[in-house]
Every structure is written in structure tokens, then in C-alpha cells.
């Protein structure tokens with residue numbers, strides 16, 4: 001029986017391995033992590049991450065061919081294929097701080113693999129890493145190998161949170177990069193055979209190592225660039241009376257452009273887009289390509305601009321101050337159908353409003369108070385409720401930060417009646433029916449939409 005071990009039981013390692021186990025009953029899959037509480041949660045009824053469909057997949061395979069364990073060394077030494085899906089955050093100190101990827105977790109994983117391996121292994125980069133990381137990992141492994149053969153593959157993950165299970169069941173493509181040697185190609189075929197259990201062969205792309213590593217950074221950069229492009233347009237829409245939804249629809253109808261990923265928003269969030277673009281920028285700079293670096297940097301600048309533009313809209317609409325005013329923040333996760341708050345635009349918006357001394361009350365159906373209070377910028381300065389009506393009671397304004405479906409069907413009349421007047425809604429996700437809300441009496445701001453009469457003469461430059 002082929003044995004797979006995955007280092008890192010996070011948002012990628014957990015769901016990816018659960019789906020491999022489900023689709024490959026002939027393979028044993030063990031997911032290990034240095035964090036004991038995470039493994040305990042994977043072995044419990046309350047999984048450590050919220051992801052639609054994940055519970056069912058885990059329930060079907062856990063204890064059969066899917067295991068979660070803290071015994072890292074045992075499972076690494078027994079495995080034929082080792083996926084490394086540890087975190088690769090942005091470096092906060094030293095050379096490349098604020099841009100380069102911090103590969104500390106990766107390096108220590110590689111050293112540990114070299115230490116405990118007693119048989120040949122295929123080591124798979126699942127984490128998103130800078131192009132050429134495989135070369136560094138190869139050096140660490142081969143210089144500490146005790147004669148064991150390691151083949152490094154790059155197999156970046158393209159799942160999105162909230163749709164991870166669907167994305168894993170029906171991936172647009174699976175990408176596998178390997179060395180162009182007979183041994184490298186054999187390893188590529190071994191990994192390909194795993195995915196071929198459920199992914200059509202023509203959707204499993206094989207490339208050289210560097211193309212696979214760079215394609216992941218490029219894909220995230222392209223996706224984020226689409227959002228910054230439409231968000232840049234949203235500012236122009238507000239200035240001219242155009243409607244960003246109509247513009248996106250018209251632009252996306254061009255089959256060369258396509259309709260997806262053109263929703264204007266308060267800005268993109270999530271643990272990866274910003275980190276991966278910064279990483280790309282750093283790599284460009286290191287390769288003497290400042291023009292290319294500056295091009296991609298602009299995607300992040302527009303994202304920051306969009307968030308501060310939103311805060312300025314809120315403050316300027318409410319008589320240029322939100323001091324001591326209660327602002328209800330509906331949604332804190334970086335997108336719907338996840339409880340993940342990493343790099344969520346809600347944090348920056350809350351920071352901006354707190355800077356103007358607002359009193360903030362947050363409601364998100366999947367984010368716990370503990371999780372919100374853990375962020376140093378929001379600690380103790382916000383209250384967290386488990387009900388949208390409680391959060392909005394006596395509020396002066398509402399900021400919608402996540403596109404949870406339930407925000408479309410709230411009883412806005414009831415909410416309006418319980419709020420201070422004039423009552424404002426700032427829709428950072430274009431989820432509410434602004435005309436209906438205006439009929440109730442709200443003053444509504446929707447990103448990139450023709451402005452409410454109230455807002456027209458109020459400057460809101462970032």
C-alpha cells in the first residue's frame with residue numbers, strides 16, 4: 001500500500017489529504033502537525049476549520065485510510081510520498097522583511113525529513129513557495145541524506161477557501177513539476193497516478209520544477225490583479241455615475257476576458273494574495289526586474305486604496321466623524337463560507353474606524369469572539385455578538401464586510417427601526433438591495449454604484 005504523509009494540518013493539508021484519502025482507498029494518508037491542538041481537533045467532532053462538505057469527507061475516511069497524528073517522525077519515516085503543506089508567511093524581520101517568503105517552517109521540515117528518512121522518498125512542495133525553492137530543499141535533503149534518494153516535486157494547490165472540497169473534487173487542473181531526469185520523471189508519474197484516481201489525465205499538467213513553482217505565484221497574482229482592476233474601476237464608477245456591476249458584466253461578456261472574479265469589493269483578503277504578490281515582487285527585485293516588480297506592487301496599492309477609500313466614505317458620510325458612534329460590522333471573515341480571518345479587509349476597516357474613535361460591534365456567523373480579540377488591533381476595543389440584530393441595535397451605521405448569504409435576507413425594516421437616525425448602510429460587498437433599503441429610509445453606499453443623493457457632495461478621497 002502506498003503511504004502518504006502530509007506535514008501541516010491546515011487549510012490546505014487537511015482538506016487536500018482528506019480528498020486524496022476519499023478518492024484513493026488503496027492509499028494510506030496520515031496528516032501530521034507540530035500543533036497538538038490542531039491534530040486533536042481533526043480527530044474530534046469539531047474540525048479545526050469550517051469548510052462546506054469537509055465534515056462528510058473526513059467522517060467517511062477517518063480511521064480507515066485517513067489519520068491525523070502528532071507522531072511526525074514515525075509517519076515521515078514510513079511514507080513513500082511526503083507532502084509539505086506548512087505555512088509560508090511573509091518575513092517580518094531581516095533580509096527581505098515585509099516581502100520575501102519566510103521559509104523557516106519549510107527548512108525545518110526538510111531537515112527533519114532528512115534526519116528520519118530510512119528509505120527513498122518523494123517530497124512534494126504543496127505550500128506556495130518562491131520559484132527555485134525546490135533547489136534549496138534539494139540541497140538540504142541531499143547534503144543530509146545518508147545515501148537516501150530524494151525526488152522533489154512541485155505540486156502547488158489552487159483550492160479557494162469556502163469551496164475547497166468542490167475545487168479538490170473538480171480541479172481546473174492539477175500541476176506537477178519535476179526534474180527532467182529519468183528519476184524525476186518517474187516521481188512525476190507516481191504522483192500523477194495518485195491524482196489520476198479521480199482527475200482526468202488531460203487536466204494533470206506536468207512541467208519543469210520552476211514553471212510549476214512560478215505558475216502558482218502567477219495565478220494568484222493574475223486573480224488579485226483582476227480584483228484590483230475592477231476595484232479601480234469602481235472608484236471611477238462612483239465619480240461618473242456608471243454602475244460597476246453593469247461594467248463588470250459588459251466587460252466579462254467578452255469571452256477573452258470571462259465573467260469570473262470581477263466583483264468589486266472593499267478589497268481582497270485572505271492569507272495568500274498579498275503574501276504571494278509581495279513574494280513575487282521580491283523575486284522580481286532580486287532578479288533585477290524593478291519595472292516588473294512595480295507593476296505587481298500596484299495590485300496591492302490599489303487594494304490598500306480601496307480599503308481606505310471605504311473608511312473615508314463611512315466617516316465623511318457621517319458628518320466627518322464616527323467618534324463614539326456605534327458602527328455594526330456585519331461579517332469579519334475574508335469571504336463567505338469560511339471562518340478564516342487572515343488578512344481580512346474587515347481588520348483594516350475596523351482599524352480605520354477605531355482610529356476615528358468609533359465603537360464597533362461585530363457579527364459573523366463563523367468567527368468567534370476569541371478569534372477577533374486575538375488580533376492586536378481590535379483587542380478589547382470592539383464587542384462581538386452572535387446575532388446581526390443585536391450588533392445593529394442602536395447603531396448609527398452598518399458596514400457589510402463579508403458577502404454571507406444571510407445578510408441578503410435580514411429584516412432590514414426591523415434593523416432600521418432599532419437604529420439611530422439617519423441610519424447608514426455601507427455595503428462593502430454589494431450584497432443588499434440598495435433601492436429597497438432606501439425605501440425603508442436608509443442612506444446606502446454600495447461600492448462602485450451611483451451615489452445616494454446624501455453622499456454626492458461629500459468628498460471621500462483616500
Ligand SMILES: NC(=O)C1=CN([C@@H]2O[C@H](COP(=O)(O)OP(=O)(O)OC[C@H]3O[C@@H](n4cnc5c(N)ncnc54)[C@H](O)[C@@H]3O)[C@@H](O)[C@H]2O)C=CC1
Nearest residue numbers: 007008010011012033034035086087088105109127128157
Ligand atoms: N489557505 C489556502 O486557501 C491556500 C494556501 N496555500 C498555501 O499552502 C500553505 C499552507 O497554507 P495553510 O494551510 O493555509 O496554512 P495553515 O497555517 O493553516 O497550516 C499550516 C500548518 O503547518 C503546521 N506546521 C508548521 N511547521 C510544521 C512542521 N515542521 N511539521 C509539521 N507541521 C508544521 C502548522 O502548525 C500549521 O498547522 C501556504 O504556503 C499557503 O500559501 C495554497 C493554496 C490555498
Ligand SMILES: O=C(O)[C@H]1O[C@H](OP(=O)(O)OP(=O)(O)OC[C@H]2O[C@@H](n3ccc(=O)[nH]c3=O)[C@H](O)[C@@H]2O)[C@H](O)[C@@H](O)[C@@H]1O
Nearest residue numbers: 157158159160161227261262263265268269270272334335
Ligand atoms: O493560494 C491561495 O491561497 C488561494 O487564493 C485564492 O483563494 P482564497 O483566497 O481562498 O479565496 P478567493 O475566492 O480567491 O478570494 C480572495 C479574496 O478576494 C475577494 N474577491 C474575490 C473575487 C472577486 O470577484 N472579488 C473579490 O473581492 C474575496 O472576497 C476574498 O477576500 C485563490 O482563488 C486560490 O486559487 C488559491 O489557491
